[in-house]
Amino acid sequence: MEENNQKPRLRFKGFTEAWEQRKLGEIGTTYTGLSGKSKEDFGHGNAKFVTYMNVYSNPIAKIEGTENVEIDNSQNKVQYGDAFFTTSSETPDEVGMSSVWLENTNNMYLNSFCFGYRPTEKIEPYYLGYMLRSETMREKLIFLAQGISRYNISKNKVMEIKISLPKYEEQVKIGNFFKHLDNLITLHQRKCDKLVNVKKALLEKMFPNNGKNVPELRFSGFTEAWEQRKLKEITSVITKGTTPLDKSGTGNINFIKIENINPSSGIIESVSKITEEEHNGYLRRSQLKENDILFSIAGTLGRVSLINKGILPANTNQALAIIRLKECDLNYIKTFLKGKAISDFIKRNPTIGAQPNLSLEQVSNFEISYPGDTEAHKIGVLLDSLDHLITLHQHKLEKLKNVKKSLLDKMLV
Numbered sequence: 001m002e003e004n005n006q007k008p009r010l011r012f013k014g015f016t017e018a019w020e021q022r023k024l025g026e027i028g029t030t031y032t033g034l035s036g037k038s039k040e041d042f043g044h045g046n047a048k049f050v051t052y053m054n055v056y057s058n059p060i061a062k063i064e065g066t067e068n069v070e071i072d073n074s075q076n077k078v079q080y081g082d083a084f085f086t087t088s089s090e091t092p093d094e095v096g097m098s099s100v101w102l103e104n105t106n107n108m109y110l111n112s113f114c115f116g117y118r119p120t121e122k123i124e125p126y127y128l129g130y131m132l133r134s135e136t137m138r139e140k141l142i143f144l145a146q147g148i149s150r151y152n153i154s155k156n157k158v159m160e161i162k163i164s165l166p167k168y169e170e171q172v173k174i175g176n177f178f179k180h181l182d183n184l185i186t187l188h189q190r191k192c193d194k195l196v197n198v199k200k201a202l203l204e205k206m207f208p209n210n211g212k213n214v215p216e217l218r219f220s221g222f223t224e225a226w227e228q229r230k231l232k233e234i235t236s237v238i239t240k241g242t243t244p245l246d247k248s249g250t251g252n253i254n255f256i257k258i259e260n261i262n263p264s265s266g267i268i269e270s271v272s273k274i275t276e277e278e279h280n281g282y283l284r285r286s287q288l289k290e291n292d293i294l295f296s297i298a299g300t301l302g303r304v305s306l307i308n309k310g311i312l313p314a315n316t317n318q319a320l321a322i323i324r325l326k327e328c329d330l331n332y333i334k335t336f337l338k339g340k341a342i343s344d345f346i347k348r349n350p351t352i353g354a355q356p357n358l359s360l361e362q363v364s365n366f367e368i369s370y371p372g373d374t375e376a377h378k379i380g381v382l383l384d385s386l387d388h389l390i391t392l393h394q395h396k397l398e399k400l401k402n403v404k405k406s407l408l409d410k411m412l413v
Helices: 052-057 125-132 135-143 168-205 276-280 330-337 340-348 360-364 373-411
Strands: 020-023 028-032 042-050 066-069 083-086 098-100 108-110 114-119 162-165 227-230 235-240 253-256 272-274 293-296 304-306 314-316 320-325 367-370
Touching: 052 083, 052 098, 083 125, 098 125, 108 114, 125 162, 125 168, 135 373, 168 373, 235 360, 253 276, 293 330, 304 330, 320 330, 320 360, 330 340, 330 367, 330 373, 340 367
Parallel strands: 042 108, 253 314
Antiparallel strands: 020 162, 028 114, 042 066, 083 098, 083 114, 227 367, 235 320, 253 272, 293 304, 293 320
16 A cells, blocks of 8 residues: 555556545434334335345345345435445444445334434445455454453444545446446356255265155166165274364374364365374274265264375264265265265254264164165266366355455455
């Protein structure tokens, strides 16, 4: 930043002027959300209101994030270009989350846990929406949070905050840029969600359900009934690990916990470490091998991951069962463990104590619906390929979000 933080580090060609610093209260006015309402007033009526979660979750509020309420002309109505701020939260980091309304709608109100802000000078609304969510602005809002068990923010204090305003033409360029970037992020999110839904549908249709011995959907040329086999019949090892005595997290052996396994892709991320002495000593029983399947059996149940050569040498704790096959198609079994039959078993059978858990005996007695090896291989390859495609889109999505975060920091003061 240059000239007392009045110029961004990155800007569009042709713009060189310093940005103007203005207090929010100098260029706009505030209004309150719905007041004097009871629970019975909501859920019906010909008017709508913008929900708290809509404001909290989106820099540009969504029309889908509104709910019904009766028309009440004594209440403040929302207009195009208004900004909203949440007034309270359980943590200071979440106070003063903002959103801008870009719809032309009649009889639209704001929820009672937010306040509205209406600019009285010309400000490009997309610029306003993204600027209010910038890291610099969030730091200013978090600083104003007051409370102990619940944190609140004063709208009068918010109005004292100074914001940076470039010329309107530069505001338009910045706003449009982030609008298009958000559209791209939304597109990738939809693609990812669609693939996840396709996978969910295939997991239901490509495996037998409700005691049947054939699936609803299968590859051409396969007609034989599937057999039921217990997991212990097709494995050479079903065991689990132990919590390391050394809690320092030092060493050169990867140590895998449930939280290291991505719940959707099964990819192992950001593991901790243990020493070789522990790995080859009292944790020897849980040394992992290539193609071992990890299956979570404590706390979060049913998370599945496959051990590849790149993560080795590695070990794990007692919250993850180690499943080592001696026969049957590996990708198929890994996929089956993610499916409805196992999730239904978990719902029926977990032992509820301080946290839900499954015993190794329960895991050993999982009933696996198994076709012939050829059909199992085809199913495993198809669903494994779909997993890789989902992971690819998730990585693209995460990369775009990181790009947006970086650009917000560099393009806004």
